[in-house]
Amino acid sequence: MNPDVTIVMYHYVRDYQNTKYPDIKGMDVRTFEKQVQYLKNNYNVISMDELVDAIQNGASIDEHSAVLTFDDAYSDHYLYVYPILKKYGVKGAFYVPTGILQDKKVLDVNKIHYILASASHETILQELMLLLDRYRDMYNLETIENYFEKYAHANRWDPEEIIFIKRMLQKGLDQEVRMKITDELFQKFVGQPEEEFSKELYLSTEQILEMQNNGMHFGPHTHDHVWLDSLMKEVQKDQMKKSLHYLKEIGVNLDRWTMCYPYGGYNEDTLTLMEEMGCSAAVTVEPKKFRLNDVNKFELPRLDCNDIEW
Structure with a gap:
């Protein structure tokens, strides 16, 4: 068996009818719910843990399997995504750039988004x-x-x-x-104090643990959301160690952890580190579906949610 798999990538999912920043690119929560319904009706929607089990242990998954992933740990993921996933019995995978929680900062990438939206x-x-x-x-x-x-x-x-x-x-x-x-x-x-903005924009520790307790998968997105392919190997390793340490400290289960590369940036050093540090699988931003046995487990491609034909 060599089933085809579609990993779907989401970032902002929010109520665009009532947001202060309608120019932030993302998916409206109503569209998201319709897409989840479509995926449930047309794909075998599985969890990241089930995909890892298939990769590591040869566990069986059906043709046309799909995994839903969510980058950057936005509070919208708790407010809008999480209730819909629970409603339809879907277990998503969420990737956290841990510096946002530890330091109460706003990622540069998000500062840029909100600058451009203002x-x-x-x-x-x-x-x-x-x-x-x-x-x-x-x-x-x-x-x-x-x-x-x-x-x-x-x-x-x-x-x-x-x-x-x-x-x-x-x-x-x-x-x-x-x-x-x-x-x-x-x-x-933007003009809002950074710490205040950070608390509004991102998930809290309590929200992460509640979501995990209800079957959601959490993994690292590095500590500072950096382009890994622009860093020396030891600096990449430091980014990963910090992220994993913080997730473990707050109670995230890292028994079969998976990784998401910020901006999709990685290189051979990154792949070596993933193996050395015991990563189970890692996702990129290469926009395509794949056959389970035809890809490196540390280079799993993902389709952007807007690229799903439905």
Whole structure:
């Protein structure tokens, strides 16, 4: 048996009729419920633990199996996703960048989302350019033209200007100046204290444990939600150790833990670490279905929820 498997990837799932930030890209809770109904009717929806059992022990799963995964530990996952999964008897897999809980911070990736949702990209781009000019000499920055040539490449989701803003604030600059600029933009355009915003945006420890007690699977998404493929092996290992330590400390079951690579970024060092650290399986963002026996267990592809044909 070599059944086909579809892992579905979700991020924001929320009530878009009543949100303060309607421009944050995600799935409305009503659409989500309809998609869960569709998946239940057309797939064999299994848990991540059942998939791991099939990978590790050869346990049988049916053709057209599907696993639902949720990245970044948003409070929306407790408020909207969790009740629907319980209603339909589905066990999802949730991946936590643990620094958000330990440090009460907002991930840079989420700061970027909310910056972009709080003003026009033209206004944000103008402010970003002013900040690049301000810090150019202090941090030996390149010209805006050079950065734009490197990073302003439109994709299927965003025009080049938005991609430029994202890439500059994600990895285009050295960490120190990148964090300074991101924080300044966040305060200017969002304007809410970071700790307060973090408590609203992410799951609490109590919510995680309640969800786990009702069959949901939790695993690490690194500690700081970093591009692992941009880091030396020892730094990658430190990110993983911190994340696993924190999850264990708060009571998450790590007997058969699985991993989710932030941004889908990983390399050969990452794969080696997954084996060395006892990871059961890891998911990427490569958008395709797969046959169970035809993939590396540390490179499991996932379809974005918007790519499901239904």
